[in-house]
Amino acid sequence: MLYFRNDYGAGAHPAVLEALCGSNAELTPGYGTDRYCRRAAETVRSLCRCPEAAVHFLVGGTQTNKTALAAFLRPYEAVVSAASGHICVHEAGAVEQDGHAILRLPAPDGKLTPDLLRAAMAGPVNEHTVVPRLAYISNTTELGTVYSGAELRSLREACSELGLLLYCDGARLGSAMAAGDTDFSDYAAACDAFTIGGTKNGLLFGEALVIVNPALQPGFRNCMKQQGAMLAKGRLLGVQFEAVLRDGLYLSLASHANALAKRLAESLEKSGIPLLVQAESNQVFPILPDRAVEALRQDVEFEVERKMDGARTCIRFVTAWHTAEADVDALLELLENLEK
Amino acid sequence: MLYFRNDYGAGAHPAVLEALCGSNAELTPGYGTDRYCRRAAETVRSLCRCPEAAVHFLVGGTQTNKTALAAFLRPYEAVVSAASGHICVHEAGAVEQDGHAILRLPAPDGKLTPDLLRAAMAGPVNEHTVVPRLAYISNTTELGTVYSGAELRSLREACSELGLLLYCDGARLGSAMAAGDTDFSDYAAACDAFTIGGTKNGLLFGEALVIVNPALQPGFRNCMKQQGAMLAKGRLLGVQFEAVLRDGLYLSLASHANALAKRLAESLEKSGIPLLVQAESNQVFPILPDRAVEALRQDVEFEVERKMDGARTCIRFVTAWHTAEADVDALLELLENLEK
Amino acid sequence: MLYFRNDYGAGAHPAVLEALCGSNAELTPGYGTDRYCRRAAETVRSLCRCPEAAVHFLVGGTQTNKTALAAFLRPYEAVVSAASGHICVHEAGAVEQDGHAILRLPAPDGKLTPDLLRAAMAGPVNEHTVVPRLAYISNTTELGTVYSGAELRSLREACSELGLLLYCDGARLGSAMAAGDTDFSDYAAACDAFTIGGTKNGLLFGEALVIVNPALQPGFRNCMKQQGAMLAKGRLLGVQFEAVLRDGLYLSLASHANALAKRLAESLEKSGIPLLVQAESNQVFPILPDRAVEALRQDVEFEVERKMDGARTCIRFVTAWHTAEADVDALLELLENLEK
Amino acid sequence: MLYFRNDYGAGAHPAVLEALCGSNAELTPGYGTDRYCRRAAETVRSLCRCPEAAVHFLVGGTQTNKTALAAFLRPYEAVVSAASGHICVHEAGAVEQDGHAILRLPAPDGKLTPDLLRAAMAGPVNEHTVVPRLAYISNTTELGTVYSGAELRSLREACSELGLLLYCDGARLGSAMAAGDTDFSDYAAACDAFTIGGTKNGLLFGEALVIVNPALQPGFRNCMKQQGAMLAKGRLLGVQFEAVLRDGLYLSLASHANALAKRLAESLEKSGIPLLVQAESNQVFPILPDRAVEALRQDVEFEVERKMDGARTCIRFVTAWHTAEADVDALLELLENLEK
Secondary structure (H helix, E strand, O other): OEEOOOOOOOOOOHHHHHHHHHOOOOOOOOOOOOHHHHHHHHHHHHHOOOOOOEEEEEOOHHHHHHHHHHHHOOOOEEEEEEOOOHHHHOOOOHHHHOOOOEEEEOOOOOOOOHHHHHHHOOOOOOOOOOEEEEEEEEOOOOOOOOOOHHHHHHHHHHHHHHOOEEEEEOOOHHHHHHHOOOOHHHHHHHOOEEEEEOOOOOOOOOEEEEEOOHHHOOOHHHHHHHOOOOOOOOHHHHHHHHHHHOOOHHHHHHHHHHHHHHHHHHHHHHOOOOEOOOOOOOEEOEEEEHHHHHHHOOOEEOEEEEEOOOOEEEEEEEOOOOOOHHHHHHHHHHHHHHHO | OEEOOOOOOOOOOHHHHHHHHHOOOOOOOOOOOOHHHHHHHHHHHHHOOOOOOEEEEEOOHHHHHHHHHHHHOOOOEEEEEEOOOHHHHOOOOHHHHOOOOEEEEOOOOOOOOHHHHHHHOOOOOOOOOOEEEEEEEEOOOOOOOOOOHHHHHHHHHHHHHHOOEEEEEOOOHHHHHHHOOOOHHHHHHHOOEEEEEOOOOOOOOOEEEEEOOHHHOOOHHHHHHHOOOOOOOOHHHHHHHHHHHOOOHHHHHHHHHHHHHHHHHHHHHHOOOOEOOOOOOOEEOEEEEHHHHHHHOOOEEOEEEEEOOOOEEEEEEEOOOOOOHHHHHHHHHHHHHHHO | OEEOOOOOOOOOOHHHHHHHHHOOOOOOOOOOOOHHHHHHHHHHHHHOOOOOOEEEEEOOHHHHHHHHHHHHOOOOEEEEEEOOOHHHHOOOOHHHHOOOOEEEEOOOOOOOOHHHHHHHOOOOOOOOOOEEEEEEEEOOOOOOOOOOHHHHHHHHHHHHHHOOEEEEEOOOHHHHHHHOOOOHHHHHHHOOEEEEEOOOOOOOOOEEEEEOOHHHOOOHHHHHHHOOOOOOOOHHHHHHHHHHHOOOHHHHHHHHHHHHHHHHHHHHHHOOOOEOOOOOOOEEOEEEEHHHHHHHOOOEEOEEEEEOOOOEEEEEEEOOOOOOHHHHHHHHHHHHHHHO | OEEOOOOOOOOOOHHHHHHHHHOOOOOOOOOOOOHHHHHHHHHHHHHHOOOOOEEEEEOOHHHHHHHHHHHHOOOOEEEEEEOOOHHHHOOOOHHHHOOOOEEEEOOOOOOOOHHHHHHHOOOOOOOOOOEEEEEEEEOOOOOOOOOOHHHHHHHHHHHHHHOOEEEEEOOOHHHHHHHOOOOHHHHHHHOOEEEEEOOOOOOOOOEEEEEOOHHHOOOHHHHHHHOOOOOOOOHHHHHHHHHHHOOOHHHHHHHHHHHHHHHHHHHHHHOOOOEOOOOOOOEEOEEEEHHHHHHHOOOEEOEEEEEOOOOEEEEEEEOOOOOOHHHHHHHHHHHHHHHO
């Protein structure tokens, strides 16, 4: 069975596992107050060229988004997001559970733009409406599209103009950086806060939250604890992030995944299989006849994105740090035969 | 200054005020456990032909919607509403504050339909998504459109088929019943719960919540108290509702308002002034040149619905139980002169 | 039947009712943006000698406490209160519903003291605990006891020292001012925010919230709306508060109630009937043999405070602005006969 | 430095780590839908002799308590707990954040009793109060005391009589079972839901929640996801629990820790050092002169429980699965020398 279902199907990259095993017997203070977390946070600040950032390590993505937004917003403040944003469709109402509305904007490629933001803020905002206060983006997006550095900067400008905080969910930040022209410091420059995703890029689990805006920093650990988001053996997060961030592994894992996705996408396009959106990172969304989709299930694990019409379905292939070149070859061969 | 801003600009209808004054010196138990509330609830049940309904009296509309939805839903359950629904745009995120997402459906005339509901439920619902559980409608809608009895019944069917509760916000229920072919019993038959609005139809304040579905009844008074929605001198609500419901005043006040709106709308249309939607109840939405709107502000109080384009604006005229025939005449004369 | 059950059994004082009737036909803007509310707020600021205070008018006490605390606190911040505080025992968990823990301190007379506060804050406060941030007091307390001006000032000092906000629930503020040595300005000087209760002192309903601390003022109306706590016909609150605050009626009504309670308490003590706490305001808590309590139920409405032991019960008599001298006489006679 | 600070200072037991490493390369479905979780859940059901139980695997203790209570309770329902309960003092208000009050009962040894429950429920419960609905206990308690099987059964009876759910936080369930006369099936028989703690007994992280009461089972995974409590690579939890539960390792690790604590406690008592409570499991609470406590800090990591008076402090020693016999010897020698 070929595995293109997602980028969190395997455990950790061997280097991460080794770091965990190597430190396993150590006795450290709990809750992220250990030296591994301190060092990993220092590394993050250094990569971001942002010595004043607060860096926190949490276990999962929904947890991180939820805790951050609950900590950053007053009760009546709302979030603005592309309708396809992870917080809109795959987090079971986690943001709303903490009391905040999400305004969902139509964005066919999954990306917010200054124009979309301005349109969303053009209507009346008063004490009878929710007050949009934070723009949520993810890079890469749910559709695998990628914000460039220029796009980030223009969003930053629009947010400042509109009185919005800018928050970037970086569950796949490695993939975004490997695919585009941004590095860690671009996010620190553009965002009030952003995350560096580990779960989907070689860690067993873990998201680093970087809070750049000093006004959003106080009390965050209290919020983490209250949300059940503070890992007792917090060093497990520091150890893992240190392992991937210290020497560039984080980016090289993402580059590997992106490269395979690129090869896959190019071959698909050559075969005349249309893609829902251009494949820019490690996700590819081919549109196939329903029969082909059914046939493919025999040999490949993947997810269905959506029905296109009565006869065609858009599915999703995800490549990961552990995907082998040979798997892509095998998948392409299967697809070629399906077509015939 | 002519007043067409809304239907809650004045105090209470004289009959309501008289009932309040007449009972003022009485000493009764608090929190709605008095005989006025008991009698008013009995009247509601009788009008609804639903002897098993639980009837509660609350002060305001947002409060009632918020308390009801918080009481009816489990944490991860969501609400489905027309995007123009009151809970979406005029309640400052009250429903979300209690933890529930609202899925906003596009409905140009403000009305949900079975097809819209089915489309909203067609996507995957699982543990990663919110779970739509309650369809929120209002009758009349925010745009003054009216659900017919047949439409209510078809929504009921769709909700039953889809596993949704049906909740009707009746802030302007009198107007809906006066304009259409429904009476109280149609709401009891179609809805799991609905409200009978007093604030906009002759009371100082007050909304009656009718919980038809027995599964939704337990614990509601606890929720009311917890939400700060239980009036200490609860009898004020019973006294007022009794005054308007006992002898048909509730409907005749609404009919008066509807009739004036109808006259207004027909004259506007005769003058060639386009309306945003057909005027079915006590709200009229003419689209006027921006200059005309500005000129009108000198003599008339009204609200702006939205900018249509660079040159025209849709405004809203609301008639109420206290609007005088002469006011409509005066408004029409003003509009005629504006046109010239 | 004699009525000593509570101070919200009747409607409004005639002067309040007259003001409501007199303004009934006027058409005003909604939601408290009318001139009555503006004038009433100005009067409150003037009485408080606090021109910078934000003044909001809400309908009920639980609603006001809940909305204020939700607006003032960050998610992990907690409230400190006497265990007998209204928010602890009579608000159905309204404060907790908005996410805040209440630390309940034992205070036999219902009053917080600097020592109690210091003791409560002596334990470790860190990211694993809730962070006490607001001291809740009520004046008068649930037991009818009264904070003096000196006590308020010493609480203020303790709160400043401990990093706590001081909030005073003034549901019976009139009674407290009439019984003690404080006036409105003492609360503005000592508290970050406090309320002026109308429901229990001559209004149909209504609590004025005075937010003295400028840091707590922004966004409050958004919170009100979100909590369903913004009355559509908001002027009803302005009209009523103006009627009682303009010319001292608020205090004279409370003085009347206090004077009757004092007479009642003194007679009880002369008859050798013990009181749970000294009667300082308009509540009296006699301890009676269970038989006497049962007999009394035939002729008097009152509430039970608590069972003292197997044979005696503490009950509560409340006097109000509408209680007649003759009612107290009648009650005393009944009690005298019971004893025999 | 000797480590007696807590039982989560090290990583995982070698057998757990080995299982993680051995399964690392496998590709499995996410979110706990894999075969490891299925098998671990089956093992739990079998150990509990409760084939109908729903078993969920979560990452941390606060997260598990919070998610469970939020899922089980209606908005106005409250929790009853010993004042020293973990949810009262070490979870930063996590339960209240989801809207539920906790009634804190005084229990010097950390244990609820039927009498305490009955007393807590003796007061009036109505729509103005919170409604106690769930009794929270932990075994072992925060003070290391242990509920026996008979005590569990009598709590079950009291809860059934009082209309309360019984929830047992088993963050140290292994220690409780090793110290007392209970096994997994006793918890399934007595509780509506309980947890099996992994974090403090040999896992990197992980708590298993066993929901016995069928009425509490529906929708739980939705609540997990909404709370950010569903691990993407959920199998990590299944793999770890399987490793300790399959062949009795869970109990033998706890027995080891208990045995060392027992030796430590007996030696302390022989030396005349008083203990705060009898040492029943893996926590020992000696009361030492402040000077001794200070001196000890040079060589030992431990936590302070509380100041006893001006001269003495109660501290806490915790033994764990990884504590060596030699460490206890060394600690005892240090303590002996301090005394001289």
